[in-house]
Amino acid sequence: MSLIYKIALTMIQNVGHITAKHLLTRFITPEAIFKATKQALMEVPGVGAITAQHILSKEALKKAREHLKFIEKYQVQVLFYTDDNYPFRLKNCDDAPILLYYRGTADLNHPRIVSIVGTRMATSYGKLLCKQLAEVLAPYGVLVVSGLAYGIDVNAHQESLSHGIPTVGVLAHGLDRMYPQVHGAIAKKMLLNGGLLTEFPPFTNPDKENFPKRNRIIAGISDVTIVVEAASKGGALITADIANSYHRDVYAFPGRATDPYSEGCNFLIKTNRAGLISHAKDIPYFLGWEEPLLKPVPVLEELPEELNxxxxxxxxxxxxxxxxxxxxxxxxxxxxxxxxxxxxxxxxxxxxxxxxxxxxxxx
Missing domain, CATH: 1.10.10 (Arc Repressor Mutant, subunit A)
Known part of the structure; x- marks a missing residue:
């Protein structure tokens, strides 16, 4: 029964993560919030008469019951902000989601978590860097996180799986769908060695405003964010800026001055928003990791079927x-x-x- 109240807390109209945390500070448990009086609710910062009425209407509880059917059917893990299994790195961020939905096998409190992000228009140079990163990082027992988008994101996931690295995709929609749909096959593989994570409940579309929210989870859940290729504007730069605001390490690979998909990386390095790395081997060195923890995993050869x-x-x-x-x-x-x-x-x-x-x- 307590799970219903946890889910419902995220579905109250006009209540965001900050107000939800104020409510938890005052009432301790989600269930107590829904059983409080209107007067008691209005004593919480950010809660006025209208918001208090939304809580008392029980409409959020009704929505939560509908989502619970999907959660139980597909064995989705619900990670609440006060739970022990909630990602501790993310919990240290002021704007951390109050609740996460997760399917997978990876430990989101893994000792070493690396986020790899970049442009959706990955070049052969960027793909090669993703491969080098996987080869170098595999023996260090890392968990790789990215956004399962076109380009660098999906290449980071693919190379991770090929090298036996668990990898988690952070989604900008509910777990009942996949965007882009073409990544459905790799998403299924990730469930066996990694997982899929989102703050958005089932039946949520990949709306434009969801992607920056997704990016803050990518930045907040990891120890370091690596920008492989990035244009002058885009989600990768947003993720890097968020990681900097969280006081996390950010590194970027430089590119030629004339390469449009290296403009963002070069800008991050030039403005001291990212450390320069010229090879994947720089990452263990800069992070102070000792000798590799694991034996290298043989790479799985996967070639497109249409090749002659x-x-x-x-x-x-x-x-x-x-x-x-x-x-x-x-x-x-x-x-x-x-x-x-x-x-x-x-x-x-x-x-x-x-x-x-x-x-x-x-x-």
């Missing part, structure tokens, strides 16, 4: 070492004019990157 046998062979050759186009042409016995078409397709798929001197490298 020749393209798969190209990727296998590049897995051993970088090669230039002459070497690839010779080993494959294929004219360069035909080979270039396959190399271009693989680069578009984000599976390899072209280097100076007509050399190619696996991402």
């Amino acid at each position: 046998p020749l393209e798969i062979k190209i990727l296998k050759l590049l897995k051993v070492s970088d090669l230039d186009i002459d070497q690839l042409s010779g080993q494959l016995a294929l004219p360069q004019s035909q080979l270039l078409l396959h190399l271009l397709n693989l680069e578009i798929e984000g599976l390899l990157v072209s280097l100076p001197g007509k050399r190619y490298q696996r991402c």
